[in-house]
Amino acid sequence: MVRLTDIPEIDARHLLDKECPAFEGEPWVEGPPLAERRVAIVTTAGLHRAEERNFELRDVGYRVIPGDIEGAELVMTHSSVNFDRTGFQQDVNVVFPIDRLRALAAAGEVGSVADYHYSVMGAGWLPHEIEATARELAGMLKEDKVNAVLLSPV
Amino acid sequence: MSGLARYFEDEGLATVVISLVREHTERVKPPRAFWVPFQLGRPLGAPDDPAFQTRVLRAALALFSAPAGPVIGDFDEDAPGADPEDYSGWVCPVNLPAPPDGAVAPDSLLAQVRGEIDSLAPWYDLARERRGRTTVGVSGLNIADAAALLTRFLDDPELDSTDPALSAPHAAKFAADDLKAWYFETATARPGASGSAALNDWFWGETAAGRLLLRLSATCRGIDAPVMQWLGHKALVPRTHEHLVP
Numbered sequence: 001m002v003r004l005t006d007i008p009e010i011d012a013r014h015l016l017d018k019e020c021p022a023f024e025g026e027p028w029v030e031g032p033p034l035a036e037r038r039v040a041i042v043t044t045a046g047l048h049r050a051e052e053r054n055f056e057l058r059d060v061g062y063r064v065i066p067g068d069i070e071g072a073e074l075v076m077t078h079s080s081v082n083f084d085r086t087g088f089q090q091d092v093n094v095v096f097p098i099d100r101l102r103a104l105a106a107a108g109e110v111g112s113v114a115d116y117h118y119s120v121m122g123a124g125w126l127p128h129e130i131e132a133t134a135r136e137l138a139g140m141l142k143e144d145k146v147n148a149v150l151l152s153p154v
Numbered sequence: 155m156s157g158l159a160r161y162f163e164d165e166g167l168a169t170v171v172i173s174l175v176r177e178h179t180e181r182v183k184p185p186r187a188f189w190v191p192f193q194l195g196r197p198l199g200a201p202d203d204p205a206f207q208t209r210v211l212r213a214a215l216a217l218f219s220a221p222a223g224p225v226i227g228d229f230d231e232d233a234p235g236a237d238p239e240d241y242s243g244w245v246c247p248v249n250l251p252a253p254p255d256g257a258v259a260p261d262s263l264l265a266q267v268r269g270e271i272d273s274l275a276p277w278y279d280l281a282r283e284r285r286g287r288t289t290v291g292v293s294g295l296n297i298a299d300a301a302a303l304l305t306r307f308l309d310d311p312e313l314d315s316t317d318p319a320l321s322a323p324h325a326a327k328f329a330a331d332d333l334k335a336w337y338f339e340t341a342t343a344r345p346g347a348s349g350s351a352a353l354n355d356w357f358w359g360e361t362a363a364g365r366l367l368l369r370l371s372a373t374c375r376g377i378d379a380p381v382m383q384w385l386g387h388k389a390l391v392p393r394t395h396e397h398l399v400p
Contacts (some may be wrong), residue, residue, distance in 0.1 A: 012394045027163035067372045072287035084195030084350040089339050090202035100211045127157030138165035151171040153155040
């Protein structure tokens with residue numbers, strides 16, 4: 001079991017000290033059953049195709065991950081060194097569960113998988129600094145008819 | 155992560171956030187969050203375990219059926235074989251030479267790293283072949299050249315970048331990422347109960363590559379420039395092992 005009480009104190013203290021500003025309102029979007037939803041993954045793991053630009057320090061941009069990508073094509077250029085990368089090195093799905101999502105769609109549990117997924121690099125910026133990128137991504141996701149977004153951290 | 159969910163939902167997109175730090179999620183209150191008791195870096199719990207990953211994903215996606223929110227679901231199952239403090243069941247594939255007493259010149263340190271790379275290369279090659287991939291390569295250099303760049307940077311932190319699109323400190327960061335990825339992919343080539351703490355202790359405590367990065371961290375910390383402070387304090391050595399920085 002890994003909780004803040006289980007990890008090194010220096011890491012736990014750093015995480016607890018992180019700024020987590022409150023947001024106004026409680027947005028809530030209804031939708032159809034999962035078997036009728038079109039699902040995209042958005043990850044903050046700083047993933048991208050190997051031939052793409054690396055993420056930079058405090059990068060608030062995004063990278064597109066095509067829906068038909070092979071996980072082996074993905075690399076990680078996250079600026080933080082304070083999380084485990086050996087899991088990702090062994091299996092992309094432990095961070096970006098694209099094969100598992102495809103399997104659920106093939107089994108009919110999920111309606112469909114998006115044509116495009118997205119990656120940002122979740123370090124070095126405060127939540128409000130990613131707002132413009134988030135709203136831009138939302139527009140593209142809606143163009144892809146996505147109505148369910150799985151947000152996966154690292 | 156939870157902030158992204160708030161913005162997406164505000165734009166009319168339903169979201170589920172996988173949460174690794176419940177305390178953050180409780181503060182930001184995304185519409186639907188699914189807390190998992192896994193170590194940072196492994197939101198789906200365990201590599202190479204499709205059945206377990208599917209259980210996590212299925213349970214997370216079930217939150218799309220929640221009648222109202224904000225709601226936080228909990229996954230109460232531990233990740234198999236993933237106790238990061240597990241020190242048992244793993245040994246380095248080869249015996250690396252013990253570090254010499256005292257500080258050595260950068261050239262000698264580079265020779266030690268190259269010796270390690272030569273010794274470990276068959277295991278790296280095996281890992282790459284079995285996985286059909288590698289995450290090494292973000293620096294654009296082969297691993298020996300990445301080590302050489304880091305050594306030049308250690309010798310002369312004012313070094314100019316050879317890539318006009320990338321500053322020397324950023325080039326050093328990506329070379330360091332490659333060096334670490336190469337060693338860790340090699341170290342996990344053989345299956346075993348390899349907790350990340352044991353792997354980190356091995357890399358930072360027993361390898362010349364770790365010593366190279368620790369010394370580079372110390373050098374950067376001594377230079378009064380924001381990018382060098384970032385490199386020295388945050389971009390090379392994890393907090394759990396920065397006590398080893400000389």
